[in-house]
Amino acid sequence: xxxxxxxxxxNGVLDPQGKAIHHALxxxxxxxxxxxxxxxxxxxxxxxGVSDSDIEDMCRKLLANTVIENFRIEREAAA
Amino acid sequence: xxxxxxxxPGSNCDRDLAVALEQVSGTKTAMVWHRDTExxxxxxxxxxxxxxSYGDYLRSGAMAANSPIMRxxxxxxxxxxxxxxxxNGFQILTEAGLLPGALMRNAELNFVCxxxxxxxxxxxxxxxxxxxxxxxxxxxxxxxDGNYTADEETLDRLEGEGRIVFRYRAPVNGSARDxxxxxxxxxxxxxxxxxxxxxxxxxxxxxxxxxxxxGLLDALG
Numbered sequence: 001x002x003x004x005x006x007x008x009x010x011n012g013v014l015d016p017q018g019k020a021i022h023h024a025l026x027x028x029x030x031x032x033x034x035x036x037x038x039x040x041x042x043x044x045x046x047x048x049g050v051s052d053s054d055i056e057d058m059c060r061k062l063l064a065n066t067v068i069e070n071f072r073i074e075r076e077a078a079a
Numbered sequence: 080x081x082x083x084x085x086x087x088p089g090s091n092c093d094r095d096l097a098v099a100l101e102q103v104s105g106t107k108t109a110m111v112w113h114r115d116t117e118x119x120x121x122x123x124x125x126x127x128x129x130x131x132s133y134g135d136y137l138r139s140g141a142m143a144a145n146s147p148i149m150r151x152x153x154x155x156x157x158x159x160x161x162x163x164x165x166x167n168g169f170q171i172l173t174e175a176g177l178l179p180g181a182l183m184r185n186a187e188l189n190f191v192c193x194x195x196x197x198x199x200x201x202x203x204x205x206x207x208x209x210x211x212x213x214x215x216x217x218x219x220x221x222x223x224d225g226n227y228t229a230d231e232e233t234l235d236r237l238e239g240e241g242r243i244v245f246r247y248r249a250p251v252n253g254s255a256r257d258x259x260x261x262x263x264x265x266x267x268x269x270x271x272x273x274x275x276x277x278x279x280x281x282x283x284x285x286x287x288x289x290x291x292x293x294g295l296l297d298a299l300g
Contacts, residue, residue: 013228016184016253062145065138065174067181068228 002076003046003055007064008039039069080299082124083109085152087143092129092165092276099276100126103292113146123299124161125152127168129221129274139182139224140170149175161205161299162268166222169260169270178263178270179237180229185222186253192221194285195273196248197259201241204262205298206269209290216287218273220251220259225272227254227261237261245271 009015015037022036042063044055055073064071082104084097097108108126109119118125133142143149149171156162156177164172172178185191194217199210210216229237234255237243245260252272260271275288 013183014186014253016186016188016226020188062137062141065141065181067173067179068183 001046001048001050003044003050004074004076005042005044005055005059005063006039006072006074007042007059007069008072009037010068010070013068080104080106080123080296081109081119081121082106082126083111083119083122084126084128085111085113085148086128087113087130087132087146087171089132089134090128090130090167092167092274095274096126096128096165096276099279099288099292100124102279103289104296111148113143113148116147116151118148118151118155122155122160124163124295125155127152127162127164127171129166129168132167132171135224138170138174140167140172140174143167143171144174144176153177156263156268159265159267161295163206163295164268164270165274165276166220166225166272169272170224172268172270177268178261179233180227180255180261182224182272183226183228183253184224185226186250190221190223191225191252193219195220195251195259197245197273198248199244200246201244201262203241204244204266204269206262206291206294207244208297209294215248217278217285218245218275218288219277220273222252222272225252225254227258227272229255234258240264242266244269245273 017038018036059071082100086093100108170182199214202212247257262269275291278285278288
């Protein structure tokens with residue numbers, strides 16, 4: 001079973017990489033971009049018994065640094 | 080002073096740190112592999128070196144912070160054993176929760192490698208007793224992720240409690256309040272981005288970092 005963990009910077013935390021991407025897009029002539037924030041997507045392939053709270057635990061202990069990052073878990077519906 | 084340098088896969092300042100410690104203390108420093116679970120008996124100082132542990136995968140220091148040896152280091156820090164983290168060592172200490180805040184990608188996104196003029200803000204710690212408060216020194220930095228970040232409340236607390244030990248005299252990497260190094264509330268854990276082990280003898284061009292190790296020797300015997 002697939003689970004996706006989205007790790008994003010918290011609001012208010014400056015994102016130098018997002019800013020650089022923003023500038024690069026503007027440099028390419030793309031208009032109307034208000035802001036860019038860069039994050040991570042981590043895909044997990046987990047056994048059926050792994051609960052959401054198990055994955056939250058993984059996020060808090062390793063996958064995200066909760067000082068600066070938020071995380072969101074999405075599970076793929078069982079086939 | 081019985082010291083140990085922790086070696087992770089990807090550490091690259093471990094030997095420099097050991098040489099600095101051995102030169103100043105005149106005693107052998109133990110090199111401890113990150114998969115070991117115990118620190119040497121009677122240890123006074125644990126030094127976590129610079130480098131790119133685990134290739135900086137996920138986040139700088141994130142993997143190393145969960146290495147087997149870290150449990151012993153946390154226990155030792157709780158007992159009052161001194162812990163010094165330099166560069167990647169600082170990143171590991173924040174990831175492990177031994178120091179507050181986090182070190183993000185440098186604001187200008189560049190790898191910064193040069194001498195950084197610093198101000199010694201607190202000369203009361205075991206790490207800085209050989210410096211004068213307000214003294215200006217220069218210690219080299221070499222990092223990509225040295226942009227110190229914490230919430231305002233944490234920054235105010237660090238400031239109020241004199242826990243900002245070193246501050247950049249001019250912005251280097253976007254660090255909040257130009258923080259270059261901080262200590263924990265008990266004062267026995269220091270994390271700093273500049274590399275004091277790179278300026279300990281005349282041949283290095285400066286000895287500004289040497290007094291940090293001499294201060295530790297004073298404090299730890």
